[in-house]
Amino acid sequence: DRLPTILTKVIDTIHRNKNKFFEEYGEEGIQAEKQAISLLSKLRNELQTDKPVLALTDGLVDTEPWNQYLHRQQRLQGDQEPVSWFKSPWLYVECYMYRRIHEALLLNPPISDFDVFNEGKTQSFFESSQAVMALCTYLEGIKKNVEELSESQLFELFSKLVQVSLWGNKCDLSISAGQENSQKASPLDSLNSLQTFILVDDTKRVWSTLISAQKLGQSGKTTADRVDIVLDNAGFELVTDLVLADFLVSSGLARQIHFHGKTIPWFVSDVTAKDFQWTIRQTMASNHKWGSKCGVQWQGYLKDGLWRYHDHPFWTQPHEFCDMAPDAPDLYATLQGADLVLFKGDLNYRKLTGDRDWEHTVSFDTALRGFGPAPLCSLRTLKANVQVGLQPGQGEKLTSQDPSWMTNGKYAVIQFHNPKSE
Ligand SMILES: O=P(O)(O)OC[C@H]1O[C@](O)(CO)[C@@H](O)[C@@H]1O
Numbered sequence: 001d002r003l004p005t006i007l008t009k010v011i012d013t014i015h016r017n018k019n020k021f022f023e024e025y026g027e028e029g030i031q032a033e034k035q036a037i038s039l040l041s042k043l044r045n046e047l048q049t050d051k052p053v054l055a056l057t058d059g060l061v062d063t064e065p066w067n068q069y070l071h072r073q074q075r076l077q078g079d080q081e082p083v084s085w086f087k088s089p090w091l092y093v094e095c096y097m098y099r100r101i102h103e104a105l106l107l108n109p110p111i112s113d114f115d116v117f118n119e120g121k122t123q124s125f126f127e128s129s130q131a132v133m134a135l136c137t138y139l140e141g142i143k144k145n146v147e148e149l150s151e152s153q154l155f156e157l158f159s160k161l162v163q164v165s166l167w168g169n170k171c172d173l174s175i176s177a178g179q180e181n182s183q184k185a186s187p188l189d190s191l192n193s194l195q196t197f198i199l200v201d202d203t204k205r206v207w208s209t210l211i212s213a214q215k216l217g218q219s220g221k222t223t224a225d226r227v228d229i230v231l232d233n234a235g236f237e238l239v240t241d242l243v244l245a246d247f248l249v250s251s252g253l254a255r256q257i258h259f260h261g262k263t264i265p266w267f268v269s270d271v272t273a274k275d276f277q278w279t280i281r282q283t284m285a286s287n288h289k290w291g292s293k294c295g296v297q298w299q300g301y302l303k304d305g306l307w308r309y310h311d312h313p314f315w316t317q318p319h320e321f322c323d324m325a326p327d328a329p330d331l332y333a334t335l336q337g338a339d340l341v342l343f344k345g346d347l348n349y350r351k352l353t354g355d356r357d358w359e360h361t362v363s364f365d366t367a368l369r370g371f372g373p374a375p376l377c378s379l380r381t382l383k384a385n386v387q388v389g390l391q392p393g394q395g396e397k398l399t400s401q402d403p404s405w406m407t408n409g410k411y412a413v414i415q416f417h418n419p420k421s422e
């Protein structure tokens with residue numbers, strides 16, 4: 001139901017920008033707009049009428065892996081019928097739609113770079129600006145005397161900011177088919193009342209991992225070397241991730257943060273390099289004292305290499321993460337360099353667990369099926385039909401109390417796995 005709505009919005013967005021394309025590129029821009037819309041209308045028709053999934057033709061770096069994946073699906077399904085929209089894994093076709101949207105633009109220079117989801121992402125940032133400023137103010141307050149805090153005080157703050165980043169994941173635009181879904185109030189005030197909605201809370205295990213990774217660094221301080229954050233959505237969620245990352249670095253819990261974003265517009269609201277830079281510039285430019293102070297600080301971390309931004313085409317492919325070691329060995333090796341990897345959001349959870357129909361009591365370790373480049377933790381609000389690592393009876397109880405608990409975004413998990421302790 002959601003995908004055709006998203007496609008219709010994409011078509012409408014391109015159409016609304018017709019004048020802009022004309023101003024920038026003249027008649028060529030208008031032709032490109034028409035062509036892109038025609039490809040996207042064709043795509044919507046294929047999707048709605050269960051047509052075969054087609055090979056990509058745009059010759060990008062990931063075109064070949066996508067087409068190989070289609071062959072893989074065909075082999076799995078048998079040769080009687082072609083792989084088609086209604087008869088293929090949901091994870092695969094959902095990812096495929098976003099890649100086809102990108103193809104429709106890419107095949108139409110001069111508008112290939114146009115991010116059809118940009119308006120929604122920037123709007124969601126502006127709509128949550130009060131909550132953003134409240135967070136920045138809180139963070140700057142902490143940083144004033146962070147040196148004097150005891151380990152247990154640091155843990156309390158860490159746990160709080162992990163939860164802020166967790167609930168930030170409520171604000172994605174894919175689940176709402178692009179409808180406005182921003183954070184209006186300060187999330188800090190609601191953390192206590194949200195606690196009961198966290199179904200698995202492994203924060204203490206994450207903390208122990210961070211603490212035991214502390215080494216004496218060049219600066220003479222003891223810190224963990226590196227925490228990686230596999231980002232999810234732009235807008236408010238990204239700010240919550242930046243605030244957590246700032247806390248980790250400024251409290252000395254980690255020396256470096258590596259962020260991982262998407263190379264193409266993805267699942268409506270996911271972070272691309274442009275969104276990442278834009279968000280930091282926008283925060284810097286805010287006329288709120290603590291907001292702009294945070295923005296300047298974040299820019300400084302990037303300049304000094306304490307924060308790094310990476311992207312890799314694997315994040316915008318349909319693979320489950322247990323395929324990463326064989327199919328994207330360079331990315332796997334990059335993640336192996338981290339002391340801890342935080343995976344944000346629902347789609348990452350689906351890829352971690354292979355989006356399977358697991359029994360809820362199956363362990364997270366089992367569902368990862370060998371994926372474990374480093375100690376890792378999923379921070380995810382539940383929006384899709386997969387959940388592992390629950391206590392016996394917990395899933396049944398939730399189903400009787402709230403039948404849509406797995407998809408309504410009200411519940412969340414902080415779920416940890418340490419490959420080294422296996
Ligand atoms: O931004 P998130 O947390 O990954 O959520 C995106 C989710 O929204 C959906 O599109 C809704 O089903 C899921 O497919 C996807 O997992």
Ligand SMILES: [Mn+2]
Pocket residue numbers: 172174232233267269270345347
């Ligand atoms: Mn997302």
